[in-house]
Amino acid sequence: MQQKRNIQIIEWEDLDKRKFYSFGVFMTMTIRATVYPATLIRTRLQVQRGKSLYSGTFDAFFKILRTEGVRGLYRGFMVNTLTLISGQAYITTYELVRKYVSQYSEDNTVKSLVAGGMASLVAQSITVPIDVISQQLMMQGQGEHLTRFRLNSNTETGKPKKVFGQTRNIMGQIFAADGFRGFYRGYVASLLTYIPNSAVWWPFYHFYAEQLSQLAPSDCPHLILQAMAGPLAAATASTVTNPMDVVRARVQVEGRSSVIETFRQLIKEEGGWGLTKGLSARIISSTPTALVMVVGYETLKKLSLRPELVDSRHW
Template sequence: MQQKRNIQIIEWEDLDKRKFYSFGVFMTMTIRATVYPATLIRTRLQVQRGKSLYNGTFDAFFKILRAEGIRGLYRGFMVNSFTLISGQAYITTYELVRKYVSQYTKDNTVKSLVAGGSASLVAQSITIPIDVVSQQLMMQGQGEHLSRFRLSSDTTKPKKVFGQTRNIMAQIFAADGFRGFYRGYFASLLTYIPNSAVWWPFYHFYAEQLSILAPSDCPHLILQGMAGPLAAATASTVTNPMDVVRARIQVEGRTSVMETFRQLIKEEGFWGLTKGLSARIISSTPTAIVMVVGYEALKKLSLRPELVDSRHW
């Protein structure tokens, strides 16, 4: 059914699924590689005590670059790339839940909120073990004193593929068992489900408002590319306090969300809840632009042939 808005939304049933997944893997990998350095910096900023290591996002960037080189900004990237699986699970869940909810309501905000939250739940269940390992790898180098685990001397040289990863995984399992790979699961859900649930409604809201203000001949893709970063900044600001707690739980080996939250407030005050926010917004802005432009272009490229001529962009 036609949406009552200026920007047409391509729904799940409009897509050629083979094209959608083929292009989707490439798009997701491109996004991961683009924003990974900012993700690594955000993690180190969130875990450090006060400004013991870095004074801010740009200070962290230049210090890591000088001390560890480009490779330092990509510590744990190969492990993190396995989140490609969760990325595909996310977009599939999002589209399928939107389709299901459409049977009960035509309100796009409701559909986006429910679908975004559900997609995040599925994706995080796959992502958490990958995040736990990759975050420990991120902390090596300048941030290794902030981590519970250290790389043994025989894995510091890249002699074996994933040698460092196996070393960290063995230490996590020895310390916490299988549960160690799901440390911070509850905190992650409290971070990413609201983040996703907030992002999609705001994305469609900003896109709709921009389409009203923009000239009638302005391409929809430009408006969507502007709406994505606005939605990302909004969602990041709202959910950053929980993201700080999540990072500390996973890196420091804590178990209690409330205890971690209280200690953070006690040590650093409420400003501690904003740690890594600028890095998060900096990473989420290009992510949002690439994701929105890429995702909307992906859907257009994946549109079933018989529908191409009926769509006007």
């Protein structure tokens, strides 16, 4: 660890892995349930043409709530919870790659950038099929005319719906239309979105934390500084990568095969402003996510410290 660093970073070898994974699953699930409505709104805003359905984030929120109820804001949530697997894969990859890179460089920016990018590569390989399915479910209701697939309503009145029945319905349609490759539609676009996003977020997170530590009183708890740094890093990363996120959403929902052609059509139809679609919803979802994630993640690492190291970390 660099001696000049004011905020100590708890590394992989400092952790009790059993505690780390047990607490981690609960933390990830809580975060996803909290921000899912903003994720759904962001997807609908990015896919719509111009302002044909919603004029903005808050307009979308109230329209969905009024016409579809609270359940409308959580369409596809159950299948989306499977991303818990990719979340754990992300954390593990990030920490292990940081440990590996530290053998060649002690520069924290280098470790964070490389580890963040690799972690996103592994996580997206697991997440993309889940995203493809959950995004199609998100678009049902008011947004169903914007997607290729619509739920078949063949259940008899009064009979309870089968668990994951809608998910199986959409999966069957995707497979029938595109085969197995359909579940990885937009994979390249996802990598081009989330690898840079992750690679940018971690270095900026540590950068903002360090800058804030220089301004804050010496007795200021590190967790407060980290809680402020997380949302700042999230807003920065979201702004930088939002254009590719818009393209990714359209490729996956509309069934396009070319990232470049989708980008060109977006620019042609909606100009440069089209690249900012859903940005406010993305920031609204990513900043509190980052706040909860940072507080939860840093607390998680603190709680997972090996017993002999507990008294050696300033909090």
